[in-house]
Amino acid sequence: MDKPVLILDDARERARELRGVLEFMEEGVQILQLGRSQLREALGGRPAYEVVFVGQGSNAEADGSLLRELRNALPQVPLVLITEEAGMPGACSLVPGVFTILRPFRHASLSALQSQLAEYRQAQASGQIGPLNRRHAELFRALVGSSPAIVAVRKLIERVAPSDATVLILGESGTGKEVVARNLHYFSARQKGPFVPVNCGAIPENLLESELFGHEKGAFTGAITARRGRFELAEGGTLFLDEIGDMPMPMQVKLLRVLQERTFERVGSNKAIEADVRIVAATHRKLEEQIASGAFREDLYYRLNVFPIEMPPLRERIGDLPQLIDDLLRRQENQSGSRMTLTPAALRCLGRYPWPGNVRELANLIERLAILQGGGGAVEVPDLPPKYQIGAETEIHEPADSHAPLAEDAEGAVPPAAGRNLHLPAGGLDLKQYLSDLETQLIVSALEESNGVVAHAASLLKMRRTTLVEKIRKYGIKAADDE
Template sequence: MRFSGNLLILEKDNHKRESLETIFSFLGLSCQSGDVDDCISYFDAEESNVDICILGDIDGFNYKEFIISHANTAFLLCSENSHEDLKEQPNFMGEIGNDPNYDEIVSLLHYCQSFRSMRRLSSKSGDGASALIKMLVGQDKAITNVRRLIEQVATKDTSVLILGESGTGKEVVARAIHELSDRKDKAFVPVNCGAIPAELLESELFGHEKGAFTGAISAHEGRFELAEGGTIFLDEIGDMPFQMQVKLLRVLQERQFERVGSNKPIKSDVRIIAATHQNLEKMVAEKTFRQDLFYRLNVFPIETPPLRERTDDIPLLVQELVNRHSKIQKATVRFTQRAMLQLMSCPWPGNVRELSNIVERLLILHPNEIVDVNELPVTYRGGKLEDDPYEERMALLDNFSVPLQGDELQEEGFFEDNDNRPIDLPPLPVIEGERDMAQAFMPTLSPEGINLKDMVASIEISMIKQALTQSNGVVAKASEILGLRRTTLVEKMKKYGIASTN
């Protein structure tokens, strides 16, 4: 997979900088690197030409201020130090680990390119539209087309009909159109046509005069009057009663209406955006929806795609949802690759709304933790992942650091290419005593069973504490003893509440 764009690397260590340049050049990015001061000067002079910037370890550098001052560039962090305050910045896309894998880098680049593709659209509007457009994140052709259509129609006063399943973000699209239009300083008034009883809908839309009906003790402005000069969003237009469709058609044709109980026409300067999850063409054929109204509304249709048809965008959506919910929950959460693959395999009948609910739930249940498959809600765990056939063996490796020979893994079919042909692997050295150590940790399963999760956690806690004791509290040394990356050990220490003694 190849990407496009210009990338700037700010890193003082020459070896690390060259390694990053090699990786990203291979993926198709045009890389600029060199002396940090020269790169910063280049950035200040050529900011519009820098799509992605990688920030490494730079002494005395104000990371947050630099990211804020270059809001149109996507930033990635590749540092030994944690910078939690950066996660609040909308153009901070994530962290590159000390030993990054291909999937991790590709996922981050997808997110960066999605940010870049929306940058021009967001720059035309205020913060409100920028936040809304970020919810339309993704590289899938269908969602890219939605963003393009929003940009094309926003500044026009044309009626828009948004089609799509429940939870696909139809109101987000409508609000983005409004925020990018010349009417953005006026009201955006949403109305759910299916949630208001038929006998009250006319009054809600057009208002009523005092005494117009029993209970009308005073005059009442309708939604069209409240939206004057702005936009009215008629959600679930397919649920509108047939008789009300006639009255709405008149508003579209004549740009005026009367309150209930009055014959005085009121001029209306309102843009109408409608949405539905129903098949209006079928309803027209069945004579349950007026054909003339359908053609009036269907001037500029936009179809929002279901989540199951763009599963590759789920990692990007999850990251955006985590960023959004973390501001409210005052916590964040990270997902393992296995957990993300599992989320990508779910059918998501509730679409993005359902995914948003799951992310918010996990932030409450596992604040500031790493979520694996077992931490997902039961209904989202599914069966064993088809693309993770070595799950059990990898669990053994993670817990006991027992390296297996390349030929052993190959016999099991663990490493194959896309054509199911074995990949030649060099044999890995076996460290004496580690296999015996692994066997020593293997308890005998009693008939009553065990809590495997608690047992594994207990072993991890014990080993981490012993390694910290042996290393006099030096985390970097403890990570070497345990055969873990430093960042992985830090995450585990946070998860189990283990503090360094150093």
């Protein structure tokens, strides 16, 4: 870190613990440790800090006041509240750009925090967020992965987000269509405007027009006051029309008119209101088939289908499963403070499951397992619900000490573990070269996991940093610390 880190905490033992962990994870980091009462000293001369850690006090109101004062004095600096209990404290909800870290401090949770801070700074540097805007916590869920399909989706989002083009998101239920819509809004020029979702299939047909366009007082029975619709609420922002394929035909005609003329009228009014909104629509239905059957207007389809994005089902990108699970496990860890892992055998069983509910089903499963496991420990095949234990009878029972955090590659291969049966190839092999290649692969994997920071990778590999540096030089591996 180029700039110093500030720790403001009256609990000296807690501050010393955090300082020790930070110094271990980042060699040469500058740390200023002060009590909360020394805020004026910390802000003297308006210093530039990399990050500010604030120890949670006994009074939430005082915590909020301190965080707001820090935010006003240091508008660009991310703030981290050190908490003793899982969950987002109320003091954070009204102050943007505040993250949390749970005590006791664990390497995995600190690594996850570092990744969040890096993304926050990168978004600030590129102008994607202002200093006082906080990134949506669930923004990229379902977009995690390195398969060609999901990489293509991320590239399409990057291309179309800055424009005002109408986007149609296609895909099965649970694939993350709303996640794509939120990303389109987040990376657009309308980011500071509202994001207003509406499920067209969940609102009764006789109420949908009023829900979208609003109504005047007395427009129909029960309309005792005037009410703004979703189009007005989304003014200057993005209107997300989910399940557009379930919209009744009369409403399709009215929506087409709005898209063509960019004006609408409230129910019971003849006054035209301009619609300054970006339309993003989504559906799990095959609209071409609905057009053929007369259930969907062809002209509306072409109005919506300016820039289509199709979300692949999870079964077609099963290679992303390890990364998705790891991301979900990290989120669970941030909430509970306990690290849950899946054994390689359990992961292989999940890789054989067809996932009809897609990423939503996977997220629900991880949450269920976290509850059953009490937030921590290793999930083995018998711990999975029966329908997910596909091929369990073929799995080799692994020794208890072989449980490790998720470390499979996109193809589902796992590094050989002690006690696992290995078969020698018919023609034999060069053992020295084999072990050298295996060691190189594991070091590269650890460096990728730790964003190239050698100290973090050494911790993952359970070895001294100096030993890892020697091996990196021996094998000619590139690390961030060398740059």
